[in-house]
Amino acid sequence: MREIVLIAGFATRHVVxxxxxxxxxxxxVDHFCDLDSGWxxxxxxRFEELADLPxxxxxxxxxxxxxxxxxxxxAEEVVCPGISRAGTSPEIVSRFIDKMKTQEFFEGISVPHPCLAGRDTFPVFAKPITGAGGWRNAVISSRKEMDAWIEKIDLPYMTQQIIEGTPASVSCLSDGRRAVAVAANEQILRGDGESSxxxxxxxxxxxxxxxxxxMVCAEKIAAATGCIGSIGVDxxxxxEAVAIEVNPRFQATLDTVESATGVNLFSLHMQACAGILPQMRPEPRRYAARRILFAEDDCIVLRDLxxxxxxxxxxxxxxxxxxxxDAIVSIFGxxxxxxxxxxxxxxxxxxIAPYLA
Structure with a gap:
């Protein structure tokens, strides 16, 4: 009899x-329950708010x-007694969901990372201490802009020095002590507007x-986190390669990693949870790209995609x-x-674009 896995979170299609x-x-359990998740x-x-998830x-x-x-x-910090959790413990997850604690972690293992900025230093890179996806992050150029941004997000935040360069990430596997990089990824950001x-x-x-x-730096970081299974480092x-964040969960790059390398990340994740890591990094077989399309205005989907x-x-x-x-659909090449x-x-x-007008 095949084992049954429950996958829960805000977006799960890539993992399921x-x-x-x-x-x-x-x-x-998912906020979207996209049509292809049903496949x-x-x-x-489906749940509406994260508070409804448990x-x-x-x-x-x-x-x-x-x-x-x-x-x-x-859903990373949800506790479900009586179910075998395949992944990082809530105690360790909480350290990396909190970006200020992640900052302290990077300092403790001496990897390149942005320094914290002084209160009246501008311009700075500002971001909430919790949250994923980067859509609230912003470059702030003045005290006036900072006050407006703080009022809008209404969350605890931190400010760092600005690092110019190419956004990237590494998908890793860890058994809690060792780590192997699976793939290096170039990240595509929105690039304009309030969610740039x-x-x-x-x-x-x-x-x-x-x-x-x-990739070498990511392996050092992932091995030191104590995380288990799939872990990403931004x-x-x-x-130089400057570490930004740790994602103690499956990452949104899963689709392109699997398409480019031919590996099955879920299988590797479960093996890592059992203490088994790949003996070497997989070699990419091709390039794979994913782009999320966002609504340019309020709209409704009128056709079957x-x-x-x-x-x-x-x-x-x-x-x-x-x-x-809003994010509408993901496109691949x-x-x-x-x-x-x-x-x-x-x-x-x-x-696809004409169907989303």
Whole structure:
């Protein structure tokens, strides 16, 4: 009998699809419940607010036998007694969900990282101490801008020196003591508007000259965290590889990592949880690119997009309404070179764009 894994978090489609390909039966709790999530799960349940997540987990648990629990973004600190947790413990997760604690961690293991900025130092890079996706992060140039930003986010925050360079990340596996890098990724950011630092996609592999140095640094960081399973480390590639954050969970780069390397990350994650790591880094077979399309204005999905399922993901049902700036759908491209992958990506975007007007 196949084991059943419960995957819970704000967005789970990328993880449930990997788990299904790894041979597991999957049930999921998710904020979106995209149409293509339904292709991979035996049962799933949608929740509205993160505060509703524990009750949603209990409900789906009441109607399914669960062998393993895997938590994704937004759910990392949820505690579910009686279910075998496949991943990092809540105690360790809490250290890296808190970006100020992560800052102290980087200082403690002596890896390059941005320094904290003084209270009246401008310009600075400001970000909330908790949260994922980077969409609230901002470059602040004056006290007036800072006061307005603080009032808008209404969250604890931190400020750092600005590091110019290429946003990147490394997907790693760790058994709690050792770590192996699976892939280096170039990150695509939104690039404009109030969410200019928000995650908007990835390209795997990252072929920046510092990619190798970054992977070595990521392995050092991941091994020191005590995290188990899939773990990501974000960087800015400047004059050196500068560590930015630690993600103690599956990362949004999963799709391009799997497409570029041919590995199944969920299978490797479960092996890492059992103390088994790859003996070497996988070699990329091709370049893979993902781009998230965002609503340019308020809109509603009026057509069935499932026919494009070979090159899109996170497919919204007909009738789904989006506000300006919301993520609508993910588009993919691949090829033997970075340019070839991006050309295919652009072609696929041109096919889908008229359906989102």
């Amino acid at each position: 699809s990997s788990a299904r390909r790894a041979g597991y039966r999957v049930v999921a 991979y799960v035996d049962d799933y349940l 009750d949603a987990i209990e409900e789906i648990r009441s109607r399914n036998r669960i062998d393993h629990l895997v938590l994704t973004s937004g 630092f928000g995650f908007a996609g990835s390209i795997t592999p990252c072929d920046h000259p510092l990619a190798g140095e970054m 960087f800015v590639l400047s004059d 499932r026919r494009f399922g070979s090159f899109i993901a996170d497919i919204p049902p007909i009738g789904t309404e989006f506000s300006k700036g 691949y090829g033997g070179t970075r340019d070839a992958a991006l050309r295919m990506l652009d072609n696929h975007i041109s096919i």
